[in-house]
Amino acid sequence: MERVTTDRRLSMTQQLVVDLTQQILAGELPAGSKLPTEQVIIKERGVSRTVVREAMSRLQAEGLVETRHGIGTFVVDTARPGDFQGSKHVKGGAYDALAVIELRLSLEVEAAGIAAQRATPEQLLAMREALDVANALDPTDDDSARADFEFHLQIAQCTGNSFFIDAIAHVGNTLLAVVQQAGPVVTGENRALVVREREQVYAALARRDAEAARASMRLHLINVQQRVRALTELTAQ
Incomplete structure (x- = not known):
C-alpha cells in the first residue's frame, strides 16, 4: 500500500511540474510573475502540501523559479546566459x-x-x-x-x-x-x-x-x- 501511495504522489508531483513548466515556457507565467500560493494550488488541484513542495523544489532545481522568503515563489528569466533552455x-x-x-x-x-x-x-x-x-x-x-x-x-x-x-x-x-x-x-x-x-x-x-x-x-x-x-x-x- 505504501508503494502505491508513493507512486501516486510522485505521479501527481510530475504532473504539476509538467503543467507549471509548460505555462512558464509558453509565457503564460512570464519572468518575474508570482506563482499561485501553496494554498491556492492545493485547493485548485486537489493535491497535498507535500506534492506542491516537491514540485516547487523540482522547479527550483531546474532554475525555473525562485522562492523569496516571506514573499512567494517567482518565475525567473529562463533566457539568462548559460541556461540550457534560453x-x-x-x-x-x-x-x-x-x-x-x-x-x-x-x-x-x-x-x-x-x-x-x-x-x-x-x-x-x-x-x-x-x-x-x-x-x-x-x-x-x-x-x-x-x-x-x-x-x-x-x-x-x-x-x-x-x-x-x-x-x-x-x-x-x-x-x-x-x-x-x-x-x-x-x-x-x-x-x-x-x-x-x-x-x-x-x-x-x-x-x-x-x-x-x-x-x-x-x-x-x-x-x-x-x-x-x-x-x-x-x-x-
Whole structure:
C-alpha cells in the first residue's frame, strides 16, 4: 500500500511540474510573475502540501523559479546566459533545429520505448487528446509547433522518469524558439505524412509495443530532420 501511495504522489508531483513548466515556457507565467500560493494550488488541484513542495523544489532545481522568503515563489528569466533552455541559444534558425533534433533522437526514441511499457490508460487518453489537437491544426498556425510538442511531452510523462520529463520539457523551449525563427517545417504538402508518422508512434504506444514505439519515433524524428535539412538548403540558396 505504501508503494502505491508513493507512486501516486510522485505521479501527481510530475504532473504539476509538467503543467507549471509548460505555462512558464509558453509565457503564460512570464519572468518575474508570482506563482499561485501553496494554498491556492492545493485547493485548485486537489493535491497535498507535500506534492506542491516537491514540485516547487523540482522547479527550483531546474532554475525555473525562485522562492523569496516571506514573499512567494517567482518565475525567473529562463533566457539568462548559460541556461540550457534560453532562446539565446538559437542563433541559426533551421541550422540550430538540426542540432536540437539530434538531441531529441537521443532522448525521445528511448522515451517512447519506455512509455510503451509504462503508460497508464489515463495517460494514453491524454496523449490521444494532444495528438488530435496537433493533427487538427494548420501547419502555419502559431500554435501548431506547440501542439506537436505537447504530444511529445505527454510521451515523456508516460515514462514516469522525471529526468526524461524535465529534459524534454527544456528541449521544448529551445525547439519552439527555433521554429519561431526558422519558420514552420510542416507544410501543406507534407502535413499528411507528419500526421501519419505521429499516428504510428501513438499506435505502437497504445498496443504497448516498445520496439515498434522506438522505431516509429526514430523514423518520425529522422524525417523531421530531413525536412529541416531541406529547409536549410533552400534558405541558403
